[in-house]
Amino acid sequence: MAFLSAPVRWPDVLSVTFSFDSIASNVRPYLPGPLASLPSAMIASLFLSWTLVISVAVFSFFMNQRRQSLVPTQPHSATAAPKRRKAGQTLTTLLIGPEQTGKSTLYSALVFEAIPETQTSQHENESHIAIKKEGMVSPTDVRLVDLPGHPRLRAKANDYLPKADRIVFCVDTASAIKGGTTKNETLVEAVDHFHATLTSLARSRLSRSSASKASVAPSLLVLFTRGDLSPLLSASPYDQKRQAQVITRARAAFESELGRRRAGMGLGRGASQARAKVGGMGKVVGGTSGISKGWLGSLKALLGLGGSSSSGGNEDEDDEDEDEEALDYVEWAWAQRAAAAGTSSSAAGASSAFSLDKLDEDVVLGGKASFVVSSIGKERGWDVSEGEANGGLAGLKGLKAWLSDPDM
Secondary structure (H helix, E strand, C coil): CCCCCCCCCHHHHHCCCCCHHHHHHHHHHHCCHHHHCCCHHHHHHHHHHHHHHHHHHHHHHHHHHHHHHHCCCCCHHHCCCCCCCCCCCCEEEEEECCCCCCHHHHHHHHHHCCECCCCCCCCCEEEEEEECCCCCCCCEEEEEEECCCCCCCHHHHHHCHHHCCEEEEEEEHHHHHHCCCCCCHHHHHHHHHHHHHHHHHHHHHHCCCCCCCCCCCCEEEEEEECHHHCCCCCCCCCCHHHHHHHHHHHHHHHHHHHHHHHHHCCCCCHHHHCCCCCCCCCCCCCCCCHHHHCHHHHHHHHCCCCCCHHHHHHHHHHHHHHHHHHCCCECHHHHHHHHHHCCCCCHHHHHHHCCCCCECCCCCHHHCCEEEECCCCCCCECCCCCCHHHCCCHHHHHHHHHHHCCCC
16 A cells, blocks of 8 residues: 655755745845846846855855965076985886887997997897996996887886986987988987987976975986997097087987977977976866856856766866876976977977977986987997907997096
């Protein structure tokens, strides 16, 4: 047998009495003549609507004030004290670069002090070495990691980048000197790999969930390898004057191609540089998401006019993608000045203005890269001497000097 209860009237249960006339009678004396003559129900509706609008506006204002207090006006690297490494710590050094740039040969020369025949690496190699700098008592402990350069294996570097102390990016000298011609696919590939590496490094260090912000940024060395195979150094690969000329030409071509690469992606231009990097939040100043839409957007959300919850989730994903794109490895203030000066208005302008001396100090130690050229020679074996006549290990002096410096 079914039992039916009497209908329940919520005002009776809650002992709430709601009267439009009571609201209108309290508000009507303060209204001008035309509004005071409106029906009581309309006056009450207008009063409640404006109360809701003002409440949302006040809430939005205070939330925006709170968010702005968390947003730095400039990258925090410009004001933070420079971080330093601990004395005597083992420095994790990564050998990164495309295939056929001599990374495995360099690894063998540094670890075994010999130059045996090598094959293209399909997995990472790791060893601990000690390199002593001239004038120092104790050597520098280095954990050397050789990472494969095959396109399908380059993602392994992402496992090492967050904890890297130093990065040695290898570029073939002869290809770099030729410049970014359409036929020079080797340099284009190297630039793409370099850009992807620094972008991954920036995301790992600057993203809102990064755990490496408190650590010292890694040093960056662009190593032009196999210098003895380039026309300028084939006759005298150890001549310091010619080495300086090679570094100047190779660096100019490498930076120019990297600038074109960035300009083609829209990086370094006024539109993308209007975004501001926010330390741990990864938010964009002047964005249109969340509360930054203003009180009208908040009111629409409260009234259910802002779309479904699924679309809101998609907007959050889009915001995260935009935040990741805003995490660039170039110094933010310099990019702003370059965009304001109009140097990034075209691909040519962006490539000519770009420099690896203008990197973000939170991504690369000191905000700039170092450049060294290395030469190993053509002889291979376990008994190759260091004499210049035999090639050997004499062409690694610049690289060893950089590796042995604990401040690099």
